Amino acid sequence: MSAEAQPKHRELGLTDSEYDLIVEGLGREPGDVELAMLSLMWSEHCAYKHSKKLLRRLPADGPHVLVGPGENAGAVDVGNGIAIAFKVESHNHPSAVEPFQGAATGVGGILRDIFAVGARPIAVLDSLRFGEPADSQRSRYLLEHAVAGIGHYGNSIGVPTVGGEIYFEPSYEQNCLINAMAVGMAPHSRLTSAAAAGVGNILILFGALTGRDGIGGASVLASAELGDGDDAKKRPTVQIGDPFTEKKLMECSLELLDRGLLSSLQDLGAAGLTSSASEMASKGKVGLDIDITKIPLREANMEPFEIMVSESQERMLCVVEPGKVDAVLEVCEYWDIVATAIGTVTEQPQFRIFNGDELIGELPVPLLVDDCPLYDLEPQAPSAPLYEGGDQRIATDATPADTLMALLASANISSRRPVFEQYDPVVQSRTVRRPEQADAAVLALPVLDVDSGAAGAPVPAIAISIDGNGRRVAVDPRAGAAEAVYECAANLACVGALPLGLTNCLNFGNPEKPHVAWQLSEAIDGLAQACRDLEVPVVGGNVSLYNESPDGPILPTPVVGMVGKLPDARRAGRLGFANRGDKIALVGGFHPSRDGSELAKLHGSAPAGALPAKDVAAICATHQQIREGVNSGAFVSAHDIAEGGIAVAIAECAISGANGLGARVALPAGLDPFGEDFGTGFIVSGTAQDLAGLEVIGEVGGDSLEIEGVLDLPISELSKAHASGLADLLR
Amino acid sequence: MKFGVIRFPGTCDDVDAQLAAQRVGDAELLWHRDRDLKGVDAVIVPGGFSYGDYLRAGAIARFAPIMEEVIEFAQEGGLVLGICNGFQILCEAGLLPGALLINDHLKFVFRQVELEVVDAMTPFTRECPPTLSIPVKHTTGRYYSPTPVQVVLKYAPGQNPNGSQDDIAGVVNNAGNVFGLMPHPEHAVDPLTGSADGLRIFESIRTAVGERVRVQL
Numbered sequence: 001m002s003a004e005a006q007p008k009h010r011e012l013g014l015t016d017s018e019y020d021l022i023v024e025g026l027g028r029e030p031g032d033v034e035l036a037m038l039s040l041m042w043s044e045h046c047a048y049k050h051s052k053k054l055l056r057r058l059p060a061d062g063p064h065v066l067v068g069p070g071e072n073a074g075a076v077d078v079g080n081g082i083a084i085a086f087k088v089e090s091h092n093h094p095s096a097v098e099p100f101q102g103a104a105t106g107v108g109g110i111l112r113d114i115f116a117v118g119a120r121p122i123a124v125l126d127s128l129r130f131g132e133p134a135d136s137q138r139s140r141y142l143l144e145h146a147v148a149g150i151g152h153y154g155n156s157i158g159v160p161t162v163g164g165e166i167y168f169e170p171s172y173e174q175n176c177l178i179n180a181m182a183v184g185m186a187p188h189s190r191l192t193s194a195a196a197a198g199v200g201n202i203l204i205l206f207g208a209l210t211g212r213d214g215i216g217g218a219s220v221l222a223s224a225e226l227g228d229g230d231d232a233k234k235r236p237t238v239q240i241g242d243p244f245t246e247k248k249l250m251e252c253s254l255e256l257l258d259r260g261l262l263s264s265l266q267d268l269g270a271a272g273l274t275s276s277a278s279e280m281a282s283k284g285k286v287g288l289d290i291d292i293t294k295i296p297l298r299e300a301n302m303e304p305f306e307i308m309v310s311e312s313q314e315r316m317l318c319v320v321e322p323g324k325v326d327a328v329l330e331v332c333e334y335w336d337i338v339a340t341a342i343g344t345v346t347e348q349p350q351f352r353i354f355n356g357d358e359l360i361g362e363l364p365v366p367l368l369v370d371d372c373p374l375y376d377l378e379p380q381a382p383s384a385p386l387y388e389g390g391d392q393r394i395a396t397d398a399t400p401a402d403t404l405m406a407l408l409a410s411a412n413i414s415s416r417r418p419v420f421e422q423y424d425p426v427v428q429s430r431t432v433r434r435p436e437q438a439d440a441a442v443l444a445l446p447v448l449d450v451d452s453g454a455a456g457a458p459v460p461a462i463a464i465s466i467d468g469n470g471r472r473v474a475v476d477p478r479a480g481a482a483e484a485v486y487e488c489a490a491n492l493a494c495v496g497a498l499p500l501g502l503t504n505c506l507n508f509g510n511p512e513k514p515h516v517a518w519q520l521s522e523a524i525d526g527l528a529q530a531c532r533d534l535e536v537p538v539v540g541g542n543v544s545l546y547n548e549s550p551d552g553p554i555l556p557t558p559v560v561g562m563v564g565k566l567p568d569a570r571r572a573g574r575l576g577f578a579n580r581g582d583k584i585a586l587v588g589g590f591h592p593s594r595d596g597s598e599l600a601k602l603h604g605s606a607p608a609g610a611l612p613a614k615d616v617a618a619i620c621a622t623h624q625q626i627r628e629g630v631n632s633g634a635f636v637s638a639h640d641i642a643e644g645g646i647a648v649a650i651a652e653c654a655i656s657g658a659n660g661l662g663a664r665v666a667l668p669a670g671l672d673p674f675g676e677d678f679g680t681g682f683i684v685s686g687t688a689q690d691l692a693g694l695e696v697i698g699e700v701g702g703d704s705l706e707i708e709g710v711l712d713l714p715i716s717e718l719s720k721a722h723a724s725g726l727a728d729l730l731r
Numbered sequence: 732m733k734f735g736v737i738r739f740p741g742t743c744d745d746v747d748a749q750l751a752a753q754r755v756g757d758a759e760l761l762w763h764r765d766r767d768l769k770g771v772d773a774v775i776v777p778g779g780f781s782y783g784d785y786l787r788a789g790a791i792a793r794f795a796p797i798m799e800e801v802i803e804f805a806q807e808g809g810l811v812l813g814i815c816n817g818f819q820i821l822c823e824a825g826l827l828p829g830a831l832l833i834n835d836h837l838k839f840v841f842r843q844v845e846l847e848v849v850d851a852m853t854p855f856t857r858e859c860p861p862t863l864s865i866p867v868k869h870t871t872g873r874y875y876s877p878t879p880v881q882v883v884l885k886y887a888p889g890q891n892p893n894g895s896q897d898d899i900a901g902v903v904n905n906a907g908n909v910f911g912l913m914p915h916p917e918h919a920v921d922p923l924t925g926s927a928d929g930l931r932i933f934e935s936i937r938t939a940v941g942e943r944v945r946v947q948l
Binding site for chain 1: 740741742743744746747750751753754779780782783784785838839840841842866868915917918921923924925
């Protein structure tokens with residue numbers, strides 16, 4: 001269909017009834033600039049119009065919460081006057097069009113969210129999904145370039161990438177997922193709001209110049225389905241990242257806050273200046289006047305609407321008292337950051353856009369920010385299965401030994417080393433546990449010096465993990481989403497950390513379709529229930545919908561990122577077996593089944609059936625038991641059982657342990673070595689004395705993994721399979 | 732003694748180098764636009780991506796005002812340590828021979844590597860044991876020199892992460908007072924964060940500074 005046939009509002013993604021509401025609210029037809037601004041603010045990406053009502057079901061309160069949902073990032077208290085801010089966000093659609101820049105700017109955007117609230121970013125994690133790498137050259141290309149983009153941005157800006165996860169499923173072939181999580185640290189006193197305050201105060205835009213990049217990204221890319229063959233035409237809407245500018249912008253912003261020069265601070269993300277400024281005004285219940293001729297531009301002849309919606313990266317907006325403007329400009333000059341006064345805070349809640357003296361747009365702030373209609377979804381459970389099984393990659397009658405080797409070498413379980421070796425995990429000198437050393441990343445909170453560390457006093461630390469498993473959510477959206485929360489908490493328990501807060505990114509298909517609405521609604525209920533079970537509040541997050549192609553929706557993929565606290569980093573748990581002769585115990589109510597498992601996938605089965613029921617009280621008690629065992633030093637190693645079941649979990653403990661050290665175990669009668677259950681079962685090792693009273697199933701030693709009556713394989717072979725699985729696919 | 736740690740815009744490992752140096756002495760940051768080394772006894776040019784490294788790693792930083800002072804300091808015999816981007820900058824500035832090229836696999840690599848100390852007589856290695864475990868993290872770390880150089884550190888057999896010529900990980904200038912290496916000793920100063928082997932390099936510098944009398948002009 002030709003574009004001319006469309007009324008302009010439809011071209012910009014607004015429905016006829018939404019446009020009618022705008023005309024009614026405004027009392028007139030909107031002008032060009034106004035329509036461009038409204039279409040973005042009323043897009044799914046900015047207004048959450050299909051998810052906001054559901055998100056209210058998530059518990060947001062808790063004793064440690066300092067900043068809940070609504071600000072650029074949530075924050076929790078970790079004691080000693082220190083706050084940890086964190087958030088996960090998607091950059092899926094831009095990455096499907098241009099993976100390097102899409103992923104890079106995804107990292108850049110989430111980092112700005114963190115320093116916009118006054119926290120210094122101290123860690124990045126990422127959660128990635130692609131199609132099957134064995135079958136799809138495109139998926140290998142997307143993975144390679146997305147990983148390079150994440151590394152380019154994170155490494156260059158000096159924030160360590162400390163963890164993450166990657167899964168491959170056919171449903172992500174057309175819609176890869178790039179979710180990035182950032183974590184920052186601040187004294188409580190530096191936590192900053194984005195609410196504009198103080199009539200007469202000056203609005204200063206600082207950072208990169210404004211160009212034509214990303215025009216309309218929020219509505220065109222992030223809120224519509226991809227894949228009608230015109231992805232190449234969408235390329236100009238992808239933004240280009242410049243980590244060097246962001247590094248200076250970050251140092252500059254933190255110095256401005258440290259000096260107490262700012263009344264409020266906000267980053268520019270989706271919908272650029274339009275979104276940032278109107279949200280600042282909305283939160284502060286004030287109005288803003290902006291003169292677009294003051295905005296430093298990167299290219300000539302930009303239209304006013306382009307300036308207002310440009311998604312050029314590495315820009316921040318702040319509100320400054322008139323008397324502090326000179327000091328602000330001075331700090332910006334020190335950091336070589338362009339800063340310009342572009343407007344003022346006004347009393348009436350109107351957002352007015354001037355082109356010099358000419359008023360070219362005037363919109364009520366509530367109309368922009370609050371009045372977008374929120375839609376009720378029409379959830380309906382699908383009557384037929386939504387997803388098919390993939391190719392069969394292992395015979396159903398394969399021996400247990402062959403099965404274990406195939407699982408360890410599978411795309412989803414094999415070592416992530418080829419990926420995480422492209423990220424710097426140690427810059428900033430806090431990283432106590434790097435990838436593959438433990439189930440969660442561990443970062444020391446105090447600066448480590450000659451008096452701390454191994455010989456000094458306890459070193460308080462935080463632990464971070466990110467988890468999600470679309471296949472299990474596809475089997476049962478409610479139970480699968482809950483499992484992601486239990487597993488994330490289990491990962492934290494394995495290093496000895498108690499969860500303090502959670503952030504989530506909800507990646508789903510088109511919510512206007514009843515079965516996707518059902519997945520979304522059920523998954524949010526599952527998340528909410530699990531968060532209440534574990535008493536972990538949700539302090540922020542992000543929703544990415546319309547991840548759908550002509551072949552159907554992606555697997556429903558809620559991704560959860562969790563931050564926890566542990567009392568002493570010197571006792572932080574490890575994943576690998578360490579000492580010959582240590583006993584191995586199975587802890588927790590572990591009730592595995594095959595439905596939705598990695599093995600079911602390798603057998604070619606569709607994600608269907610049922611997930612194991614959960615005993616919430618038992619999960620809470622087990623996690624507590626694991627934390628105590630790790631913190632007391634009783635558990636030399638701790639690892640939660642997840643993809644691939646208990647056989648894979650024990651193999652992973654051996655592979656990542658002391659050189660070539662094996663294990664001999666006898667599984668409890670009837671336990672399926674490859675069945676899965678998430679967040680419930682743990683493999684720990686320690687001395688016989690320290691593990692007294694636990695269900696001891698074996699001993700560390702020898703140079704093979706022997707599961708009595710099931711399999712016996714040399715550790716060297718297991719290590720090789722695990723190390724080469726993903727590496728071979730990417731070669 | 733006092734270390735000076737140079738900070739360019741885009742430097743990332745400046746605070747890490749300062750913290751590491753503070754384990755053996757005083758250390759302060761020196762801004763790229765300044766022309767004052769503030770009486771430091773040794774200079775560290777740390778890792779990162781100075782000025783974004785968009786042209787060629789280290790190519791812009793060598794022109795910074797502070798580098799004129801560093802060059803003069805080195806020519807007078809002062810101890811200068813360049814780590815990663817600092818090594819690249821010292822090569823660009825002509826204080827060290829050779830150049831750093833893009834890794835043979837064309838990707839960024841982070842890895843804990845084993846190093847052999849092949850010259851333990853330098854002011855930077857005199858406290859070092861024969862081998863060190865220190866992480867590398869770089870995209871442009873493949874050392875190349877068309878002429879013979881004084882090698883101080885080599886990647887242990889099988890550990891070369893970037894295709895570096897003759898497994899070279901670190902070199903000194905002919906005078907022996909300027910040292911550049913790709914591995915990051917400042918990220919190996921505490922067993923809690925992986926290894927303390929890198930501390931030996933900072934301790935070596937302290938010892939060397941303690942023994943020598945600076946030439947006063």
